[in-house]
Amino acid sequence: MTVPVEITINGKACSGEVEERQLLVHFIRENAGLTGTKVGCDTSQCGTCTVQLDGVSAKSCTVLTVQASGSSVTTIEGISDGVDLHPLQEAFWNNHGLQCGFCTPGMIMAANELLSKNPSPTREEIRHGLEGNICRCTGYQNIVSAVEDAAKAMGGR
Amino acid sequence: MFPAQITYHRAGSVAEAVQLLSDNEGAKLLAGGHSLLPLMKLRLAAPAVLVDIGRIEALKGVSASGGGITIGALTTHAEIASSDLVQQHAPVLAEAAALVGDPAVRNRGTIGGSVSHADPASDQPTVLAALDATFNVTGPGGDRSIAAADFATGLLENALAENEVLTSISVPSVPSGAGSAYVKFPHPASRYAVVGAAAVLAVSGGACSSASVAVGGVETTPVRASSVEAALAGSDLSDAALDAAAAAVAGDLNGDAMGDVFASAEYRRAMAAVYVRRALGAAASRAG
Ligand SMILES: Cc1cc2nc3c(=O)[nH]c(=O)nc-3n(C[C@H](O)[C@H](O)[C@H](O)COP(=O)(O)OP(=O)(O)OC[C@H]3O[C@@H](n4cnc5c(N)ncnc54)[C@H](O)[C@@H]3O)c2cc1C
Ligand code: FES
Ligand code: FES
Numbered sequence: 001m002t003v004p005v006e007i008t009i010n011g012k013a014c015s016g017e018v019e020e021r022q023l024l025v026h027f028i029r030e031n032a033g034l035t036g037t038k039v040g041c042d043t044s045q046c047g048t049c050t051v052q053l054d055g056v057s058a059k060s061c062t063v064l065t066v067q068a069s070g071s072s073v074t075t076i077e078g079i080s081d082g083v084d085l086h087p088l089q090e091a092f093w094n095n096h097g098l099q100c101g102f103c104t105p106g107m108i109m110a111a112n113e114l115l116s117k118n119p120s121p122t123r124e125e126i127r128h129g130l131e132g133n134i135c136r137c138t139g140y141q142n143i144v145s146a147v148e149d150a151a152k153a154m155g156g157r
Numbered sequence: 158m159f160p161a162q163i164t165y166h167r168a169g170s171v172a173e174a175v176q177l178l179s180d181n182e183g184a185k186l187l188a189g190g191h192s193l194l195p196l197m198k199l200r201l202a203a204p205a206v207l208v209d210i211g212r213i214e215a216l217k218g219v220s221a222s223g224g225g226i227t228i229g230a231l232t233t234h235a236e237i238a239s240s241d242l243v244q245q246h247a248p249v250l251a252e253a254a255a256l257v258g259d260p261a262v263r264n265r266g267t268i269g270g271s272v273s274h275a276d277p278a279s280d281q282p283t284v285l286a287a288l289d290a291t292f293n294v295t296g297p298g299g300d301r302s303i304a305a306a307d308f309a310t311g312l313l314e315n316a317l318a319e320n321e322v323l324t325s326i327s328v329p330s331v332p333s334g335a336g337s338a339y340v341k342f343p344h345p346a347s348r349y350a351v352v353g354a355a356a357v358l359a360v361s362g363g364a365c366s367s368a369s370v371a372v373g374g375v376e377t378t379p380v381r382a383s384s385v386e387a388a389l390a391g392s393d394l395s396d397a398a399l400d401a402a403a404a405a406v407a408g409d410l411n412g413d414a415m416g417d418v419f420a421s422a423e424y425r426r427a428m429a430a431v432y433v434r435r436a437l438g439a440a441a442s443r444a445g
Contacts, residue, residue, distance in 0.1 A: 001164070020207075021164040023198075042158040044195045044346065047261065056235070056264040062194050063265070066165045067187070067209055113260065131348070132259025 001157060005069035011077030024068050025049045025060040028075060036076035038106045047133035050106035051075050057113040076105035078113060089154040097146030101136035106133050111147045120151050160197035167209045171295050171322055178320040181206040181295055188270035191262055202429060203382040216324060219243055225329040230269025237268060246330040247288055251339035253280040256341055258348050267381050269323045275309040278349035282309060283373030284339050285374055286381055287355035290328045298322035321376040335359040336444030340435045342428055349422050350374045352428040360444045367387045372406060372433060374416050375425045382444055384408040385433060394441045403434035
């Protein structure tokens with residue numbers, strides 16, 4: 001059975017008829033066509049599907065679309081204006097904070113929440129803030145450096 | 158992966174949730190979904206009907222109540238970790254909440270879901286056992302209360318009837334001047350507790366005037382460590398006293414420890430004494 005849903009994604013109302021078992025990440029990718037958000041695991045552990053749901057970071061593979069109906073979502077596509085990169089995106093680029101890039105959308109969404117709560121985190125705090133995000137390429141050093149750099153650019157210190 | 162077919166209902170109130178559970182046999186409540194949905198994605202659970210209680214405001218938040226606090230079942234781990242009231246009355250709950258999973262899990266996962274799921278690897282059930290919390294429940298016949306010690310009845314099993322909803326948890330304040338601590342051995346991949354230990358120690362005139370200690374992750378439900386508590390009573394909380402008390406946890410484990418590829422039953426039993434010792438050390442250093 002399908003049911004009607006409406007979710008505000010990156011400020012735009014997105015409605016659709018979806019199966020009640022559909023996961024939010026699939027609504028974002030398939031119904032809204034925003035493929036920046038990835039699916040990397042079956043166990044809610046990798047974090048590459050991280051989005052902001054009603055103001056806090058959430059793993060969109062572990063939320064049903066119907067559960068999120070009426071909510072607001074921000075995805076990686078929504079953090080910049082499409083012309084200038086967000087300071088975190090810029091910092092990941094400058095610090096070589098990605099190799100294949102598959103984990104990057106989730107890393108940036110998780111880092112964005114961390115910086116909103118703690119504008120000048122230590123490297124240790126950055127590692128804790130990204131605990132729910134797994135990268136299989138970089139060894140994390142450059143990711144931590146990127147977040148550190150973005151914190152400076154965003155005025156944290 | 159995605160779950161099997163479901164019918165989804167969003168309950169507007171606790172009464173409506175109880176009604177929906179009563180009307181739909183085998184229906185499951187959905188709170189934060191961070192235990193249930195992973196199981197459904199792996200097809201280890203396939204309830205035909207989900208009753209989403211996630212938007213019932215009355216079930217959210219922490220309030221002060223005679224001699225302690227009441228925590229709504231839908232209060233998230235993140236909210237508990239940063240709550241001033243929790244910090245004031247039962248700081249060990251905030252300490253444990255901050256150690257659950259990762260930030261995104263803490264944003265969605267709820268204390269009510271955590272205890273109802275009754276996963277022995279969860280953190281808060283162990284802490285609530287040490288705190289002598291009371292679980293408040295609503296069903297078709299009205300309200301009732303269940304002591305923390307009686308709530309989990311086995312691996313992933315709890316004392317709720319099919320159509321009952323856990324609405325809140327009452328937690329008495331820790332004694333004034335008491336020190337408390339929760340320490341865990343996190344599974345390196347999932348961050349769940351392989352072993353977790355909670356301790357609340359009060360001191361008066363240099364001697365331990367009350368002690369409550371619980372261990373999770375070892376047996377199918379949290380274990381209240383009464384032998385450890387007895388060994389602590391009246392002691393001076395010196396290192397030697399804490400060593401001896403922690404070793405007594407062997408007498409509280411009934412020989413039914415769980416084991417898996419990551420940690421055998423024998424290893425978990427050995428770690429129980431180690432983590433109880435660490436919890437006692439941290440709690441003692443904070444007491445007074
Ligand atoms: C990657 C990952 C890591 C995690 N790490 C940890 C960890 O380190 N420590 C830890 O303790 N937990 C951990 N968790 C679990 C997390 O804390 C869950 O959020 C929590 O255990 C369940 O809460 P929930 O609100 O998500 O419950 P749900 O998944 O919605 O529900 C769980 C069960 O409880 C029932 N239920 C829910 N609410 C109620 C209620 N009010 N009354 C009656 N029944 C109810 C549901 O029907 C279901 O059977 C982790 C989860 C994930 C995905
Ligand atoms: S896809 Fe969501 S956590 Fe891995
Ligand atoms: S850059 Fe490839 S997984 Fe992180």
